Every structure is written in C-alpha cells, then in structure tokens.
Amino acid sequence: AQTVTQSQPEMSVQEAETVTLSCTYDTSESDYYLFWYKQPPSRQMILVIRQEAYKQQNATENRFSVNFQKAAKSFSLKISDSQLGDAAMYFCAYRNWDSNYQLIWGAGTKLIIKP
Amino acid sequence: NAGVMQNPRHLVRRRGQEARLRCSPMKGHSHVYWYRQLPEEGLKFMVYLQKENIIDESGMPKERFSAEFPKEGPSILRIQQVVRGDSAAYFCASSLDRGSDTQYFGPGTRLTVL
Numbered sequence: 001a002q003t004v005t006q007s008q009p010e011m012s013v014q015e016a017e018t019v020t021l022s023c024t025y026d027t028s029e030s031d032y033y034l035f036w037y038k039q040p041p042s043r044q045m046i047l048v049i050r051q052e053a054y055k056q057q058n059a060t061e062n063r064f065s066v067n068f069q070k071a072a073k074s075f076s077l078k079i080s081d082s083q084l085g086d087a088a089m090y091f092c093a094y095r096n097w098d099s100n101y102q103l104i105w106g107a108g109t110k111l112i113i114k115p
Numbered sequence: 116n117a118g119v120m121q122n123p124r125h126l127v128r129r130r131g132q133e134a135r136l137r138c139s140p141m142k143g144h145s146h147v148y149w150y151r152q153l154p155e156e157g158l159k160f161m162v163y164l165q166k167e168n169i170i171d172e173s174g175m176p177k178e179r180f181s182a183e184f185p186k187e188g189p190s191i192l193r194i195q196q197v198v199r200g201d202s203a204a205y206f207c208a209s210s211l212d213r214g215s216d217t218q219y220f221g222p223g224t225r226l227t228v229l
C-alpha cells in the first residue's frame with residue numbers, strides 16, 4: 001500500500017524569505033502523480049502544484065516549485081518570497097496513474113509566516 | 116464558473132440522528148470523491164462515485180455510512196445514527212473523468228455531533 005509522510009508538523013519562515021517543506025512517499029508503482037495542496041484557515045483545500053512521475057523536469061507555479069527525486073521517493077515544496085497569505089496547512093498527496101484513483105495524503109505541515 | 120459546492124458548511128447533530136451532506140461537482144464533472152478529515156490529521160479517502168455508480172467504497176465504514184450520486188442532483192453522503200466519533204470535516208472533490216489526475220475540492224462540511 002502506498003503511504004505519504006510529512007515529517008515536519010510545523011515550519012516558520014520570515015516574510016520574503018524561502019522555505020522548503022518535505023514530503024516522502026512509498027510506492028511500488030512507476031507511474032503516478034504527486035500534489036501539494038494548501039489549506040488556509042478557511043479550510044478550503046486549494047491545489048498548489050502537481051507533478052507527473054514520468055516527467056524529470058520539476059514543476060513550477062510562480063513562487064512555488066518542487067524538487068522531485070524519484071529514486072529517493074522525495075517530493076519537497078519550495079516557496080520563494082514568502083508572503084503572509086502563504087500561511088496555511090500544506091498537504092502532500094499521491095495518486096496512482098491509472099488505477100485506484102483515491103488521493104493518499106500526508107499528515108500536513110503548518111506553515112507560519114513571520115512578519 | 117462555479118467550483119465544487121458543498122452544503123451545509125456546518126452541521127450539528129445529536130447522537131443517534133442522521134446527517135446528510137451534499138456535494139455538487141464542478142460543471143461538466145461526472146466523478147465525485149468523498150474524504151474525511153479528523154482534527155489535526157490529513158484527509159482519508161472514503162468513496163469514489165460516478166453518476167449512478169459506486170466505483171470504490173473501500174474507505175467507507177461498513178455500517179451507518181452510505182453514498183450516492185444520482186443521475187440528477189448532487190452527490191449525498193449519509194451518516195445514520197451519528198456518534199461523537201463522526202465529528203470531522205467532510206470534503207467532496209470532483210474530476211472531469213476517471214483519467215483526470217486533478218481533483219478539485221469543495222469547501223467542506225464540518226459535522227459536529229453533540
């Protein structure tokens with residue numbers, strides 16, 4: 001069975017600086033998707049970024065980028081130029097490529113932005 | 116261009132009552148997923164439905180919980196005879212089709228059982 005682990009319950013960063021959130025996963029599949037979702041205090045789950053495992057190039061979305069290391073089964077999220085609005089819970093999630101379409105979630109990392 | 120809609124946003128029930136949670140997927144989406152989030156935890160998959168079909172219910176408790184997605188109308192997650200342990204946030208997500216990788220989430224329903 002696949003698992004997702006986020007080892008940092010909480011992280012803090014100074015506004016305008018860069019922070020990296022860690023995520024590791026376990027799977028025997030070779031093709032899959034990985035996601036980072038953000039959950040602000042409103043509790044809405046918002047997609048931040050996605051990565052297809054077959055792509056070697058790391059995904060980027062404006063200030064958000066990932067470091068995808070397939071062999072190490074690592075999928076970290078880097079947030080550059082942190083803003084107060086980035087404060088939220090961040091969840092890493094995994095999904096198989098073509099079967100068992102449920103998302104499997106990590107426990108989350110609470111990101112605090114210091115002004 | 117409405118997103119996934121869930122109602123109610125907050126629901127309070129007494130032990131033994133029934134809870135009905137509704138989810139309207141994004142326009143054009145025919146696949147719905149339900150997840151449960153306990154306090155301080157990540158989401159846990161419950162059930163995956165397509166119109167009029169349950170595709171995967173491996174995450175659903177065997178008793179008291181049921182889900183449907185009729186041809187017309189929203190998807191319904193029903194919890195009968197609620198207990199305090201059912202208190203959680205219940206999220207619905209939708210996708211365009213089975214192969215779509217991205218699931219779009221609604222705002223969730225927070226269920227409190229007194």
